[in-house]
Amino acid sequence: MLRPFKGKVMNIKKRISGVLFVVATLLLSSVSTSALAKKIRIGLAVDQLFESRVAENNAIKVAAEKLGFEVIEVVADGDAQTQNAQIQSLVVQRVDAILVCAVDQNTIERALMRAKRARIPVIAYDRALPDSRTVAAFVGPDSISDGFEAGKYMAEQLKGIEGKVQVLELLGALNDQNGIDRSKGFNKALNALPNVEIISVPTDWDSAKALAATENAFQANPNIKAIFAATDTQIPAIETVLSNLNKAHKVGQDGHIVVTGVNGSNDGYAATVSGFADGIVVMDLTNIGEKSVQLAAALIRGESVGKHNVVPGQFYSHDNIVENKADIWGAN
Amino acid sequence: MKLNNYKFFEQNWSAIAVATLVLCVFLTIASPAFMSFANMQSVLVQASVTAIMAVGMTYIIIGGGIDISIGAILFFISSVFAELFVATGSYPLALGVSLITGVLLGAVNGFLAIKFKVTPLITTLATYTIYRGMAIHLTGAQNIPVPREIGYLGNGSFLGIPVPILLMVLVTILGVYLIQKTRFGLYLRAVGSSEESAHESSLPIMRVTVLAYLIGGLTAALAGLILIARVGGLQSDIGIGLEFTVIAAVILGGTKLSGGSGSILGSVIGAIFLVLIDNGLNMLNASPYVYDTVRGIVLLVAVIVDRLSEVRKSRELIKNSAMKMRGTTS
The missing domain is CATH 3.40.50.2300 (Response regulator)
Structure with a gap:
């Protein structure tokens, strides 16, 4: 009487252990995959939000998404001290590159130095930082x-x-x-x-x-x-x-x-x-956005890039x- | 009649009025186009936004407070107006809701400042961030055009007088009346002079303070509606730094930051004075690089003139009191 019941229990045990094995294998494989292909994260430090800046940031996000990058956006609302703190927080989060549109060059230079020490490449976008010793490249309009x-x-x-x-x-x-x-x-x-x-x-x-x-x-x-x-x-x-x-x-x-x-x-x-x-x-904000991300990608790969990159606009008449x-x- | 005894010089706003007059005389000599009817009208229209907000700010400062969120209120109200008008197409609805919202935001500032006994500077710094953040969230930082046809508050005229000037005059008259002829004005000055004494006298401190901030919110809302009508739409940088221009106008007009006394008329003249500086620089085709320096120097001179007139008034007061005492003892 007990033999068939015992056999059933054995079958259930086998099935459970089989399922557990599959689940464990899947979990391990997903962990090892994420560990191997860590998603690249770009810090986007924005001076403040207004129409053209939003359009430019959107172009950056679209370009980043195409490359599978994650964007962490912080907005300083025109306050240089806030931007300084935000850049430091991006450094602490160990982002792979920082794109910055500066409120004030002098105030944020210290935070950018920290990024440099942490070997995080910094790209200035839209507003050049000509006197900065930390910025790897600039991309913006040819004003x-x-x-x-x-x-x-x-x-x-x-x-x-x-x-x-x-x-x-x-x-x-x-x-x-x-x-x-x-x-x-x-x-x-x-x-x-x-x-x-x-x-x-x-x-x-x-x-x-x-x-x-x-x-x-x-x-x-x-x-x-x-x-x-x-x-x-x-x-x-x-x-x-x-x-x-x-x-x-x-x-x-x-x-x-x-x-x-x-x-x-x-x-x-x-x-x-x-x-x-x-x-x-x-x-040409789309082009500026795309170039910013391409420069970041190249710098993350350890490639050298041009320091000053400008994109001319186009005149349209009535x-x-x-x-x-x-x-x-x-x-x- | 001796000039020293003339009442004009006893007014809080006498120094800024003299400074404005001196500036006008100088600019009339320096630029032939300055003293034209069209330019004077243009100056008053330009001053209207700051002047209307300065009336509200004068109430707040007289009551012992300060509101640095009024630029953000102006931006938020402009956003509400533009979004609501675009969504419904109803001008009266957008106008009404915007003005009511201005009143509410001002009242919230007053309530927070008085209820929780937090320094108004800190309270309104917090609400500045909240109101500006809410407006950016509401509009997505996008510009919203306002049709020129509905820009009556900013571009219209009544009996040949531009509406912004009429509104500035109306707000000034109401402002002077409220502060000088009503119990609210009396209580506000008492609260601003000494909140402790006002409390001992059982004055309605909460009601008076909230009402002052509420007026500040309402005037910021009205100024915002004039401004976006004139600029032609909403832009996300509207109102940034405007609070400091408004506070400068109020202080120049003879209102003391310590509260208790002040002048509505002085604040309005202060706003006109600030516009005259830029107008004069434009008239003289000055280099763009000298604007800030000249603004600073002129403001400094105006503040020194105000201070000297205060010292002179104090001396007069002491002298008169001494003479009266001598009269009673002899």
């Missing part, structure tokens, strides 16, 4: 070229005008390399016209300040013929001022004031489509911007 392209188009529109031609230049922030370089490029292009007087006003990238500066400039110089905005997000503010002064004439109309800018936001796109603005230089909508990161 001199971007400013130059916007200025070149403007110069072509103004070249037939005789006598003194006043141009308003809305600068970015005076301590921001991208803003400085855009201004350099723009001024270089406008130098082609000897009769141009450039009135430069700082705006700290702030549209409210750009609005006030444009109002004030037109009060002092009512005959301004053209406006360059270091960022095209300020074009709606310019439109407010010119509308109030009854000077918001579209491209091709009499009395039209030439307006160009750099960036590629929907503000710039919409203004160019409507004909209020003549054109904008669109930054005539061709709609057909190129797909290439404009902010257009919607």
Whole structure:
């Protein structure tokens, strides 16, 4: 009576041990696989969030995902001390590389030194850190070229005008390399016209300040013929001022004031489509994002890379911007 | 009548008014375009956002507090307005909800500051981070265009006067009335002078303080709606650093950071004064690299003038008291 029952128990035991063996094998194999192919993690230290930065970060994340990398993103909200602490935390987490868009170079240099000591390669993106001893590479927009392209188009529109031609230049922030370089490029292009007087006003990238500066400039110089905005997000503010002064004439109309800018936001796109603005230089954020990740990958592999990598933007005018909508990161 | 006895110089705002006048005279001589009707109108429109917020901030500082989250409130309200308008297409709904939200955020600041007895600077630093973070979360840090047609608060005019100027004047009149003619104004000054004495006198400290912060929130909301209408949409950097400009306007206007006394009118003149500096630099086509230095120097001079006038007023007071005492003893 007991024999068949004993046999059944033996069978169950065999089955259980078989299942346990399979489970254990699977567990061991998964552990050994994860140990062998450790996922590469990239620390992304962001200065603060605004439209173009979000687009740039998204491009980085997409490029990282394609390579199977994990991205740990930290945002400093414009506070250099916070960014310093965030970079230190990325070092403690032993990320494989750090991509940083710095709030302030001097404040974060110490944290970047820690990264260097921990042999974590650091890549500056969007904002160069020219005096840093820790950054392995920089990738960002070619701001001199971007400013130059916007200025070149403007110069072509103004070249037939005789006598003194006043141009308003809305600068970015005076301590921001991208803003400085855009201004350099723009001024270089406008130098082609000897009769141009450039009135430069700082705006700290702030549209409210750009609005006030444009109002004030037109009060002092009512005959301004053209406006360059270091960022095209300020074009709606310019439109407010010119509308109030009854000077918001579209491209091709009499009395039209030439307006160009750099960036590629929907503000710039919409203004160019409507004909209020003549054109904008669109930054190639997708390319910048991809290059950042490729540089990180190369440095992690121990390869040497170029130190300074810039990506020029593309100018689109009122005539061709709609057909190129797909290439404009902010257009919607 | 001796100039020394003239009432004008006894006002909190007399120093900033003199400084503004001197600056205007200098700019009129230096730039022919400065003293035009169009430019003066432009200056007042530009000052409206800071001035309206400065009225709210004056209440808070008179009551012994400070609110460094008002720039974040402005940004959050602008985000709520833009998102709600895009979602519903209803201007009155977006406007109403935004103003109510401003009131609530201000009241929360006041409640936290008074209820938990945490320094208002720290409390509002925390709420600054929360409000700005909430707004970034709400909008995804994206710019949201606002149709020019609904920008009446920022770009419209009534009887030929730009709406932002009318709103600034209206808020100033209401502000002066509330602080000078109501029991709330009286209690607020008492609370700001000495919270202990106000407590001993059984004044409604909680209600008065919350109301002051609530006014601060409401004025920040109104200023935000004017600003995004003028700028043409919401941008994620709106309001950053604005709290310091507003506090500077209030202090320049003769309100003491220690609380208890202050001037609404002075704060508004302070806001106009700050705009005049940039306007003047633009008018003179100054190099962009001198802006910060000139701003700093002019502000320093204004603060020194204010301090000297305070010292002079104190001396006058001591002299008058001594004369009165001599009169009663003889």
